[in-house]
Amino acid sequence: MRAYFSRRYRISASHRLHSEAFSREKNRELYGKCNNPHGHGHNYVIEVTVGGPVDPETGMVCNLVDLDECVRKEVLERFDHTNLNLDPLFAERVPTTENLCIEIYRMLSSAFDHGEIVRVRIEETSNNFFEYPAV
């Protein structure tokens, strides 16, 4: 029986939305307050979903201890209380939550070997969230 297990994690980080491809005026027009030169921060909620057969011996899709360990090592230690713009992943890309979501999905997909990461969903604030990939 295939089921999906999800767990929520939290990071606090700062970012600034600014693209070198555009002029200063265009950046301000496009990103508004998010283009503020000094950046701003969010308490992000990262929801990670693992899909797979329910192991008949454990009753679990995966052991949450293994998922916690992987997310802590790959994501929380890397991004929590940091400036996302300074992470090499965002040297050439704007750290929008869309891009953060895609990168975290890729990192966890290759690092987690106790099940299939099927979705990463990030809440930037309580009113907006992003999902990758679409399930």
Add this chain to the structure above:
Amino acid sequence: MILLTRRAEFSASHYYWNEAWSDEENRRVFGKCANKNGHGHNYTLEVTVAGEVDAATGFVVDLKKLKDVLEQEVVQAYDHRHLNKEVPEFRNTIPTTENIAIAVWRRLEGKVPGAKLHRVRVYEMSDIFADYYGEP
């Protein structure tokens, strides 16, 4: 097609234990959840049904009927119970969040009038949930 979701809550106790394993192995795999005295959660159940909007009522299903089905089939069986000891489907199946989602699906399948069961989501706490879509 449109999806409609109804929430229900129940509070229950459980523990994780595989009789085929040694005490040490159970404790290693299940950690605090292996305490045989059990522990409890406030579970939130989200049941999503899929269907067409009825032109006359504007409903996919009558929410009152859906609420009654959840109450009769699930909440009455699980609420304020010890899942391992009092709920038949968990006599030989560990009541993990995943297995609860599957068990709820089985209890509800075919009993929601006028709509197809789409997803059962069970929250053990606000940071952990399991989804089951009826997949084999």
